[in-house]
Amino acid sequence: MTAAQEELEMLRLQLDVNRADDMTREARLREVERRLQVGDEFLGVMEHMLRNLADSADSTRMNW
Numbered sequence: 001m002t003a004a005q006e007e008l009e010m011l012r013l014q015l016d017v018n019r020a021d022d023m024t025r026e027a028r029l030r031e032v033e034r035r036l037q038v039g040d041e042f043l044g045v046m047e048h049m050l051r052n053l054a055d056s057a058d059s060t061r062m063n064w
Contacts (some may be wrong), residue, residue, distance in 0.1 A: 001009075
């Protein structure tokens with residue numbers, strides 16, 4: 001194998017490694033996006049519950 005062929009092979013291997021790294025980063029990004037969505041949904045539920053609790057407390061105060 002010539003030096004140029006060896007260098008070409010080395011570059012091909014590095015390209016494969018870079019592609020694998022990109023796929024890993026993309027998978028991590030998707031996981032972070034999913035977690036953010038779950039967190040947003042959780043916060044929405046908590047906000048709804050707190051508003052209901054506040055409304056209930058206001059009603060209780062008005063009845064006293």
